[in-house]
Amino acid sequence: MNKESIFENLIALATADGQLSPDEQKMLQKKAAELGLNYNDYAAQIQAALAGTPAETQIIDREKQKGDDFEKYIVRKFDKKYFTLLEWSSDKYTAGVYAKNIFHLDLKLQFKLNNTVKVFAVECKYRSGYYKNGIEWCKIHQFNGYKKFAMETRIPVFVALGVGGTADNPEDLYILPLEKVSDIFLTKEVLFPFKKFKPQERNLFFDLQKEVLK
Template identity: 40%
Template sequence: MGILNRIGKAIDALLQQENENYEKGVDFERYVVELFRKQEKYFAIHSWTGDLSDKYQGVRVESDSEPDLTIRYKPTDEKFAVECKYRSYLYNDKLCWTTREKLKDYRSFAQKNIIPTFIVIGLGGNPRNPEQMFCIPLEKAKYPELYPSVFRKFERDPRKSFFWKNGVLH
């Protein structure tokens, strides 16, 4: 019975960690949305995916393979997509932000919809107050793991509202 108890505790710990990571992701998405909402004159949330696949194991919801947000820039009616990722720390000096499969999904979405797509990453601190933030164009996020030499070029103040200029999110 001792081994079964230990296995059960290990499974409980893994499920708790998975749930905590999911909650951090949702909190960071909300934080990013609030940065857009501060500029409601300029930005509208066109769509926000529900991540239902994570909630119902074994059920794949196609829209969950899309970026978290589609935003409309009101002055020009341009749309762009945003995938939000929060990471507490770098792993082996790299930013591990997604899987190869998800990266392929994001690229497919961007090409199919002919829409600029950006990866907004919060790093350190907590999801509602990250120490650092990066807004990386999808075409620059070529791999699921990024070195600082790639993502540091796209650092932005995590407390400032977003702005859109010449087809680029800042």
């Protein structure tokens, strides 16, 4: 269980009686700090639970918004001079870039340089922070699905992973070739070779010779 799930379970227990005492609030604030989470990020969820509205819906909406924001952040890192966004996994657009149709990985792009064209896919994942010196970037059934997609399509697949900061401006950014990923939990040591330094200042580019997104 990741730290977000642990904290959300604590919220459910603390608000089960429809009240949140000062001691319970202090306990949640302390636990959030221990887990490296921002207590204020969960204020709406706590209020929803106290009001008797479905907390799970609040969680899903919040997580979906983070996912959408991070995908938009990644899309903006592809210079339209070289990249064409072929497909996006839902009916979305950002900064004037529209997807042409529906796709079951987050992004499918075409890179063109001179007369050379390369198509590849990107799965985008955002996590608010590290847990136990790493992150769980997906579930096992998702991981198996990504691997199956790469095998069946025979196109390069990359994982764009944002950690910390906010979803639309992550503190750390990693771009990993899926073929190099062997687990759903990745430590900082495993992630480090794929870290993009000064991510706010740099766009992404495709190395045709090495077939690497960097």
